Amino acid sequence: MKRGLVGGLAARPGVFRFSASALGLLLLAGGALADPVFPTGLGIGLTPPEGMTASAKFSGFEDEKTGAAILIVEMPPEAYAQIEKGLSDDALGKQGVSVAKRENFPVKDGKGFLVSGMQRTGALTLQKWMLVGALPKTTVLVTVQVPSSASGAYSDAVVRRALESVTYRSAGSLEEQMAALPFTLGDRAGFRVLRVLAGNSLLMTDGPKDVVRGGEQPIFIIAAGQGAIPGTLEQDRFARQALSGLAGVQAAEIKRAAGSERDRVSWHEIEAVGVDPVTKARLFVVQAIRFGANDYIRMVGMVREKDRAAVAARFARIRDGVAPR
Structure with missing residues (x-):
């Protein structure tokens, strides 16, 4: 599962x-x-x-x-x-x-x-x-x-x-909830953690608002999942299907999709451009998945396309600091 x-x-x-x-x-x-x-x-x-x-x-x-x-x-x-x-x-x-x-x-x-x-x-x-x-x-x-x-x-x-x-019941402080996640967060790249979700995910943003609409503030989501995804072909298929299920982005057009290996760990990354279904703003979306033997960590960053240049490198800094606990 x-x-x-x-x-x-x-x-x-x-x-x-x-x-x-x-x-x-x-x-x-x-x-x-x-x-x-x-x-x-x-x-x-x-x-x-x-x-x-x-x-x-x-x-x-x-x-x-x-x-x-x-x-x-x-x-x-x-x-x-x-x-x-x-x-x-x-x-x-x-x-x-x-x-x-x-x-x-x-x-x-x-x-x-x-x-x-x-x-x-x-x-x-x-x-x-x-x-x-x-x-x-x-x-x-x-x-x-x-x-x-x-x-x-x-x-x-x-x-x-x-x-x-x-x-x-109170789930404890945000830091306590983060300590229970199955992954650790390194460089936050100036983002703040908004919320820990379902005991396996967290949401981050950069900006004063806690409810973000239409990519008005960049958001970054990290979540751990269970299940081995073997082989380059299956990992590519899994990543593309995961991106297609991102309901906050319509008409997503994949600009780049590639697998890689870093320190003997398989990764897959997609960059895409889509449209916010409500505001119709164009959004830049990056998805990175780190595959373990029996689990994975999925990361998704979203921001308005016009702000991509200012934020993409910061998304990468967060991504590179995430590791399984």
């Missing part, structure tokens, strides 16, 4: 959208534990059903025997309205999800809604629950996915009991 950038590193209109469609997995089993469990680096936890354990592959819980899992993704507070819109029946239908029920589902200290249904992926049928909650200082998306072969163990009542236990 691959864990991608910022829940898919898709961009919010005018910034970077946290795309519900990019979120992949989910939940699980019998009796509940007494206390919420908080995956590393997250301010969101829940009481997993009996038999579920915290995943080392993504932010959430999994049952490796059945293939059922819970994925927890934290987003900025303002993402709630956008995710609510993005989880429409029509949008989910395009992803192969047949919605059976949509309902209010309050979470502790906040509001929320729950969408449940079925998804067919080839020969596989999945039961699916998607909870979106507006909690103090954050929006959370909890996705539950259960193969039909495991539906007896993971009934609707079991899943709801786990979702009802969703709890928020």
